[in-house]
Amino acid sequence: MAADEKVIVADKLTKRFGDFIATNEITFEVSKGEIFGFLGANGAGKTTAMRMLCGLSAPTSGNAQIAGYDIYSQTELIKKNIGYMSQKFSLYENLTILENIEFFGGIYGLTDQQIKVKTEELVNRLGLKSEAKKLVGSLPLGWKQKLSFSVAVLHEPKIVFLDEPTGGVDPVTRRQFWDLIYEAADRGITIFVTTHYMDEAEYCNRISIMVDGRLEVLDTPANLKRSFGVGTMDEVFYQLARSAKRGD
Numbered sequence: 001m002a003a004d005e006k007v008i009v010a011d012k013l014t015k016r017f018g019d020f021i022a023t024n025e026i027t028f029e030v031s032k033g034e035i036f037g038f039l040g041a042n043g044a045g046k047t048t049a050m051r052m053l054c055g056l057s058a059p060t061s062g063n064a065q066i067a068g069y070d071i072y073s074q075t076e077l078i079k080k081n082i083g084y085m086s087q088k089f090s091l092y093e094n095l096t097i098l099e100n101i102e103f104f105g106g107i108y109g110l111t112d113q114q115i116k117v118k119t120e121e122l123v124n125r126l127g128l129k130s131e132a133k134k135l136v137g138s139l140p141l142g143w144k145q146k147l148s149f150s151v152a153v154l155h156e157p158k159i160v161f162l163d164e165p166t167g168g169v170d171p172v173t174r175r176q177f178w179d180l181i182y183e184a185a186d187r188g189i190t191i192f193v194t195t196h197y198m199d200e201a202e203y204c205n206r207i208s209i210m211v212d213g214r215l216e217v218l219d220t221p222a223n224l225k226r227s228f229g230v231g232t233m234d235e236v237f238y239q240l241a242r243s244a245k246r247g248d
């Protein structure tokens, strides 16, 4: 395996809606096992970019390879090799934890034996053994999120895309969620994560910040703080975001 294998390569990736340029010539690379934060104010173009990278929406122009597959012509292969979790797409609330794992394992093409092994690992890791037959709908939000992430990486995808995965939970619960992220990254799964929480931004290896459709900065949290001459990612973000024209 190459020491620095690039699993996401985006080159001037652009999406227009009529005259409006939602994502404007973004160019960046992400390495295998990296935790890559994708930040930006509301309306900056993050979701639009992520949908293109997941093979869900065709770019207007530019190129990208995801896990080595072409974003225009190999979208089915991209979908097979990634995991995806968002606040909106989640588990089935009216199925139990076990039923959800079985269901998604089946969708991802795992064998019954693989599903059995994964289920055991997953409920043990999350400390959910005694809850396994409970409906997902009855779990607290933080547990749902952890379960949802674990299911998104059930098939050990090359990359997992997380769209604001920890919305609405406290910093301690977020920190526990991030322990799962680190474990996945240690196994070589690349993490692409959007967030509005600056404590989470600090957990990323590198951070990109979008402003009005453009990828304005990309560096480690430490380097960004240094180059902006500030002490926190909050201040870096504020300095960039206040120049934005879009947003609420």
Ligand SMILES: Nc1ncnc2c1ncn2[C@@H]1O[C@H](COP(=O)(O)OP(=O)(O)OP(=O)(O)O)[C@@H](O)[C@H]1O
Pocket: 017, 020, 022, 040, 041, 042, 043, 044, 045, 046, 047, 048, 049, 246
């Ligand atoms: N299908 C569409 N047609 C027209 N405009 C769109 C469409 N989808 C998104 N946009 C616009 O593109 C811009 C970027 O939206 P996008 O959802 O990518 O932003 P975002 O950075 O993900 O914001 P948020 O943090 O609020 O989710 C917004 O101004 C939005 O209104």
